[in-house]
Amino acid sequence: MLKKIILSVIGLALILTSLEAGTSKRKGTAGAEELRIPVGSRGVALGGGVVAEANGVDALFWNPAGASFTNKSAEAMFSHVTWIADIKVNYLSAIANFGGVGVFGVSLKSLDFGEIPITTVDEPEGTGEKFSPTFLTAAVSYSRRMTDRIYVGANLKLITERILRESATGFAVDIGLQYRLESGLRFGAVMKNVGGNMKFDGPDLEWGVVIPGSEPGSPVRSLRVPLQEFELPAAFELGFAYNLKLGESSLTLAGSFQNNNFTLDEYKGGLEYSFKNMLFLRVGYSYVNETDYVFNSPSFGVGFNIPLGGTLEASVEYTYRKVKFFDNNQFLTIRFAM
Structure with missing residues (x-):
């Protein structure tokens, strides 16, 4: 019964996304694009195609269902990348495993744009x-392990954007299997990123105007755009x-297809x-059928697991991804598990 429900959900999702499929004409018309910025060195190094492979705390961004595929009681992760146009992206997440x-899990992603000079019409x-x-x-x-094979998970996101005194707030959900x-x-x-629309509002959108045709000396009215x-x-x-599995080593192949609206x-x-689950070498590629797409590029990564005694371990991961027109991305991720 559970399998039939899951297959039905996937089938419905395919139909809906085909009806709302994105085209080059819709490019750049969405908001909250920071939701699409990837985090975590491993997933980026594998080209982002880890929807079926992501596990533990690393899975919260890629597919929350994979968060329950872990034998650790708790995990925490910090990831940093200097994105395009010198935008810095920081990501912090943690999960706690309560068995059955x-x-x-919780996570927080923030963007640092640096300081931008304020300009006006007069200046x-x-x-x-x-x-x-x-x-x-x-x-x-x-996230929860439903059977010995099936894992499900969900994220509930709060999105906030603020520019000067204008702000927008929204909610979105991720549902994974x-x-x-x-x-x-x-x-x-x-x-x-399934959710309602967002809209900016704030006091800087108010203008003092005199209604055309008013009597001389009429008061200035406040108009909000x-x-x-x-x-x-x-x-x-x-x-x-x-x-x-290759003796003490292993080889993992991962791929995915993503439909965007x-x-x-x-x-x-x-x-x-992977060698002895301690050294990891990675390579990946992402592709969009568009000549000038910024991220039609390869990525390369390396990772190290470091035992710290008992069940405590740490990992350090680095990924380098080529980018068109901008400086190449360099991802650094530090993870702790116990």
């Missing part, structure tokens, strides 16, 4: 003042992975080599 009850060279936008995404997560076989074959599906609502960059992703479809994939 499930795995609970186009700048007033001498500066501001920095605040973009935050906070999430609470839940993973199906893992003992043979090492895995399948995954996730719907991401309403802004257009914007939709979230929802997506649906299907993926597979296969883990092959505001841009073209994406194809992602990667390969990971």
Whole structure:
């Protein structure tokens, strides 16, 4: 019965996303694009195609269902990258494993734009003042192992954006599924960033105007300019992975297809080599059928697991990804587990 429900949900999602599929004409018309910025060195190194492979605390962004695929009681992760145009992205997340009850998690993503000079019509060279936008995404997560093969999970996100005194707030959900076989074959599906529209509002949108045709000396009226609502960059992703044991080593192949409602479809994939679960070498590629797409590029990564005694361990991961037109991305991730 559970399998039939899961297959029905996937089928419905495929129909809905095909009806709302993005095209090049819709590119750039979504808001809250920070939701699409990837976090975590491992997933990026594998081209982002880890919807079926992501596990533990690393899975909260890629597919929350994978958070319950862990034998640790708790995990925490910090990730940093200098994104395009010198935008810095910081991500902090943690999960706690309560056994049969499930795995609970929290995460916070923030964007640092640096200081931007304030300019006006009267002072186009700048007033001498500066501001920095605040973009935050906070999430609470839940994941559970339903059977020996089926894992499900969800994120509930609070999205806040603030520019000077104008702000917008919204909510979104991610719903994910993973199906893992003992043979090492895995399948995954996730719907991401599904939520209502957002709209900026604030006191700087008020203008003092004199209504045309008014009598001389009429008072100045306050007029607030309403802004257009914007939709979230929802997506649906299907993926597979296969883990092959090679003695003390293992080889993992992962790939996925992502349908977006505001841009073209994406194809992602990667390969990971693990030696004694301590050294990891990774390579990946993401592709969109568009000549000037910024992230049609390869990625390369390395990771190290470091035992700290008892059940405590740490990992340090680094990923380098080539980017068109901007400086290349360098991801650094530190994870602790116990």
